[in-house]
Amino acid sequence: MSEKIAVLFGGNSQEREISLKSGKAILNALLKLGINAIGIDPINFPLLYLKKYGFTKIFISIHGKGGEDGTLQGILEYLNIPYTGSGVLSSAITMNKFITKTIWKSHGLPVYPHFLLTKQEFIKSNYLKIKKRILKLTLPIFIKPNCSGSSLGIFKVNHMDDIFNVIEKSFVYSNDILIEKYIKGIEYTVGILNKEILPPIRIEYINSFYNYQAKYYLNSTKYFCPSGLSKKKEKELSNIVLHAWNSVKCTGWGRIDVILDNYNNFQLLEINTVPGMTSHSLYPIAAKKAGLSFYDLIIKILNIT
Template sequence: MKKKIAVLLGGTSSEREISIRSGNYIVQSLLKSGFNVHAIDTYNYSITDLKKEKFDKVYIALHGKGGEDGSIQGVLEYLKIPYTGSGIMASAISIDKFRTKLLWKSHNLPIIPDVYIKKNAIPLNTYAIKQILKLKFPVLVKPNNQGSSIGITLVSSAKELSKGINLAANYNDDILIEQFIIGKEYTVSILNQKTLPIINISTRNSFYDYNAKYKSSSTEYLCPSKLNIKQEKKLNEIAISAWNILGCKGCGRIDVILDHENKFWLLEVNTIPGMTNRSLVPIAAKEAGISFDKLVLLILNINNKNF
């Protein structure tokens, strides 16, 4: 009898459109692999019905709030339905950029200098302004728990700060202001505690923003990354440490930047990476000789060898 799989996609987050695209690629792949698979948009679906409909496992393709923040994982744990990816705590921490960085900092991993503020503290008091001005401009102003570079502003001077903070506050009550590091961006995909080939992301934009990720045809993904052996070893060590410190499982990505002094800086973690034709994990897997269909099966079967 075919295993019955629910692919959760869509949802209510600002990354809904990307989630639908990822989910549909996964559905088509699982159909080819012979599963009884159903695409379920959580926007208009009661998750408790998964138990009633006797699904054997859930493949989570939800990005952002409601998918990567531990909430859906908590419901699935309660329903006792196996699911892909990281658990409740790792998901909840990983979507929170500020708390993720606190954990990384406690283990002496390289994090970018930042200032954390709350929406209810706007307009900012003198102390907060002084802390921000200690950072070197330009800075990135970002919502604390958004993905896909949504709501992020590159701010070049103190005069532009308010605009960036107000935009970020539209997406989240917690806002992170980070020093902008000029350098080359890399991403390390992790599959079942092992790293895949590193990708160098090259964009003509000021940084790897939403447009560069999903719309621009000029963005390039170099895999192999052209890092030397020593650099690759160092970056893989940093990525695995960052992943394990958060308690992540399954498949995900660690994003970093290499500055002009050849120092790596951690940017963020992605516990439910995109799975479209432009997505980074499938590109890295292909370089490692893993087809998209095999990748989907590997993710489905992690921590469930007999599935």
């Protein structure tokens, strides 16, 4: 039976716009390689029909909710159609920053102090109690939606007066938020491809942190690959990243964001199981440094079993 690939992109998460760009880049590459591929946006196509239309493999390029959280993976398992990337459980775990960090911590991996705050807790709770927990972390802090990506709804807070206003804003993106100690340092991102570590990328940005604008739109954001780390430090980073990847049972391809703090220690930030593949995306940059063209990369991801 000849191959028939569906590239799934778009969806209805807050990262739809980036997913459309990623998916179209993947689809164009597959078509140029002469592969029978069709782009599908689940908004316009019932996924249960994928089997009926004879698709033999799915290339997942939906970021965030509905693409990276195990939902889509569960549907494809039910349909018995192979797909790219991590499975149901690891996708569900890594979409949840708090659970991911809890697992990492239990494996002795480096994560900065943080706590989870649910919308219900926030409504019912005594503000003084929340304030105390925040002051334990010491300002500045980061407030992040617990289950969303692309730096959407992330705020850096320097003053106690702004805390509750910012918490409310962050709850627009998720019913749980992560309140985390701010880490000053240098940010790196490390790609994983079929259990191999891709060359790390150092990220430099002019904003107060690496936010949505800095990620996708600002030309002032700079990426360095090679990263400039010493061989010893790069080896240390690779070991941490591989351990972090394996501890949450991820497979196929993905990316882990890390920060090197001012004490020269790496701290794990988060994991991305469907990295962006746009012209601004970091994963293809790292792959290129490892000697893989965009076409090579797409084929490799597609063929990982």
